Amino acid sequence: MASSEEDGTVEEKENNNKKRTKSALITAWLTFYNIAMTAGWLVLAITMMRFYIQKGTHKGLYRSIARTLKFFQTFALVEVGHCAVGIVRTSVIVTGVQVCSRIYMVWFITSSIRQIQNEESVILFLVVWTVTEITRYSYYTFNLLHHLPYFIKWARYNFFIVLYPLGVVGELLTIYAALPFVRRSGMYSMRLPNKYNVSFDYYYFLIIVMLSYIPLFPQLYLHMLRQRRRVLHGEVIVEKDD
Numbered sequence: 001m002a003s004s005e006e007d008g009t010v011e012e013k014e015n016n017n018k019k020r021t022k023s024a025l026i027t028a029w030l031t032f033y034n035i036a037m038t039a040g041w042l043v044l045a046i047t048m049m050r051f052y053i054q055k056g057t058h059k060g061l062y063r064s065i066a067r068t069l070k071f072f073q074t075f076a077l078v079e080v081g082h083c084a085v086g087i088v089r090t091s092v093i094v095t096g097v098q099v100c101s102r103i104y105m106v107w108f109i110t111s112s113i114r115q116i117q118n119e120e121s122v123i124l125f126l127v128v129w130t131v132t133e134i135t136r137y138s139y140y141t142f143n144l145l146h147h148l149p150y151f152i153k154w155a156r157y158n159f160f161i162v163l164y165p166l167g168v169v170g171e172l173l174t175i176y177a178a179l180p181f182v183r184r185s186g187m188y189s190m191r192l193p194n195k196y197n198v199s200f201d202y203y204y205f206l207i208i209v210m211l212s213y214i215p216l217f218p219q220l221y222l223h224m225l226r227q228r229r230r231v232l233h234g235e236v237i238v239e240k241d242d
């Protein structure tokens with residue numbers, strides 16, 4: 001009897017130790033990840049500012065940051081993994097839509113179509129993303145370190161009110177600017193007849209992507225407004241399971 005009680009206690013202690021080690025490893029990984037991402041977006045911000053100050057124009061700016069942008073934006077896929085394995089309390093769907101739409105914007109629109117890289121709309125979404133991400137990742141970092149300055153918390157849950165719609169405007173105008181080039185070049189499209197007997201028109205796909213903002217954006221925006229009420233005003237929000 002005594003020995004089984006002792007076993008129970010030893011087992012409990014071992015389980016608690018394992019849980020503590022796991023939680024410390026997760027915190028260490030998330031802290032590293034968030035610091036790396038804050039640094040990445042800070043590098044992008046500084047590179048963009050330096051480019052503009054030195055050249056006095058936004059033309060050529062996208063090309064100068066394309067590699068770094070592709071790297072850090074694509075690396076954000078890790079975040080979908082964080083949600084999927086449950087190490088952060090965020091919906092896989094919300095994060096997935098957010099991250100994938102950005103990666104799509106970078107790889108399959110802006111980087112693929114050189115003719116649109118100097119559009120003002122590209123600069124608009126780049127500036128908006130950069131401010132958002134520096135704020136968001138520094139919020140997560142300070143939060144994990146239990147030293148969160150109030151202005152970062154405030155910025156994380158207020159900036160998006162203006163930045164989110166501005167980012168969407170920048171993205172939509174960029175896709176719109178891409179349409180004529182996509183139509184003319186027939187890029188990423190498959191015309192019949194072909195050996196797979198499949199037809200795909202990237203031009204119409206882009207129009208569908210633009211239309212998909214109509215149902216998706218309000219949901220993401222409302223999600224952020226609910227997060228804002230929860231974090232800044234302490235409201236208890238019961239969300240549907242995504």
Ligand SMILES: CCCCCCCCCCCCC/C=C/C(=O)SCCNC(=O)CCNC(=O)[C@H](O)C(C)(C)COP(=O)(O)OP(=O)(O)OC[C@H]1O[C@@H](n2cnc3c(N)ncnc32)[C@H](O)[C@@H]1OP(=O)(O)O
Nearest residue numbers: 030088089090094095101104132140160163164167213216
């Ligand atoms: C084929 C392609 C098709 C494409 C189709 C396109 C349609 C797309 C339409 C929509 C378009 C959107 C485009 C995006 C544009 C922009 O980004 S514009 C820029 C402005 N944007 C914003 O300001 C919003 C940014 N988005 C978000 O913040 C997202 O909603 C989010 C990234 C998914 C985060 O939301 P959420 O996690 O729910 O909120 P949080 O409050 O931040 O986190 C909840 C809890 O989880 C913890 N946490 C999350 N991540 C981390 C982390 N990395 N490290 C540590 N902790 C993390 C966080 O601390 C919270 O914890 P608690 O406080 O304990 O609850």
